Amino acid sequence: MSHLNKIVLSLVVMSSLTLPQNKPERLSPGDTILFIAPSGYLKQDRMALAKKRLEDRGYVTVQADDIFRAYGYLGGADERRVEEFMAGWTNQNIKAIFPGTGGYGTTRILDQLDYDIIKNNPKVLVGFSDITGLHLAINKMTGLTTFHTPSPMYGLGSEENLSLISDYYFWQAIEANNPNGYTIDVKLFELGESVITLHGGKGKGELIGGNLSLINILMGTPYEIETKGKILFIEDVGEAPYRIDRYFSQLRMAGKFDHLKGAILGKFTRRAKEPPDDDNSFTMMRVLEQYFSNLGIPVIANFPIGHYKYNISFPIGVMAEIDADKQTVRILENPTQ
Structure with a gap:
């Protein structure tokens, strides 16, 4: 086999490789959930309602003292949002990370995250909209299963709460034990x-x-x-x-x-x-x-x-x-x- 053919074969093999599947532990009442603001800034009234509803279900919620910070249209400067996000993965008491909302900002920080730490500390990550940036990057770099779901502000933090169908499949995904899917x-x-x-x-x-x-x-x-x-x-x-x-x-x-x-x-x-x-x-x-x-x-x-x-x-x-x-x-x- 020629040197060129060997290079081509190596590239084909590399392109077909996928990271092994990496799943977080399912949640159960009593677990600790971290609220974060990795994208847009958060609204206090909606986050307070999401917090109450999660705690009524039996969960413990925690958040940084400055979680309601704002930096332009962002939920804080890039460095602060990276720091807050990564702290959730290194804290062994945290079982799930709930970004409060989407908006804009995740694409500014993707190249500053430590994907080895995320891969080695699998946790439940939820959200949609701008949080897609985190989902795709983490999927690509770690193989970790994450969850495209309603966010706390526009779901659990909505006045009318999650709709029946949203509520059912949210908890099926992150809390229920479904060995056969x-x-x-x-x-x-x-x-x-x-x-x-x-x-x-x-x-x-x-x-x-x-x-x-x-x-x-x-x-x-x-x-x-x-x-x-x-x-x-x-x-x-x-x-x-x-x-x-x-x-x-x-x-x-x-x-x-x-x-x-x-x-x-x-x-x-x-x-x-x-x-x-x-x-x-x-x-x-x-x-x-x-x-x-x-x-x-x-x-x-x-x-x-x-x-x-x-x-x-x-x-x-x-x-x-x-x-x-x-x-x-x-x-x-x-x-x-």
Whole structure:
């Protein structure tokens, strides 16, 4: 074998390697949960309500004295947010880390985290939106299962609390012992709206994904999403169809849709204060159809994840099966240990 062929073979082998799965211990009442602000700054009233509800369930919550600090639109200077985040992984009394909210800021600190410490001290990490940055980086660098879930401020800290479906799958993911996995079936909760099948069939693979804009921002970095052989879930908020189209075109050209086993597309909700779309604009569903209907894999859309009152929790990095005909997602293993 020539020297060049040996190099090519080595690169092929390296690209096929994945980190061994690393799972945190499941939570149980009495465990200690750390609130942090690694992204945007936090609102005291919402965090107080989340704290009360967790403590009513039997958990202990702790937080830094300066957790409500603000630095521009951030929850503190980069150095302080890194310090607070890493302190959660080194403190053996902490069993879970709950970022209070998303917003903006995680991408400023990803290259300052100690991934060896995170890998060697597995804990439950929850959140969505900007927290996608942490989920993808930790998945890529450590293999640790993390959880795409409602955040304390917009879930447990909401006046109306978690919706029934959000509450059920949140605790299924991080607290329940499911040695044979569990099934996520939206139809059981009678939400008054339907999931849409864009392409039928079944597919198995690890769950990976999160907020679309964060997925795109991390392209070309060490934390770029790996999608080959996986089930991709994507959601976003406040983005016009042409912007979603732009994000998808980048991922398509980067080959991120080429070897998927399935796709779960969220609501892509809009904000009330957004300007109306141009009369000639594609609808959001039409954009989703253009990119996902002809991939030859199971695809469901309008799924309740992310920026929506119904926000189903997904464990990132665990094996799952999508059945687009039944419109269900089955988690095939225990997300925790």
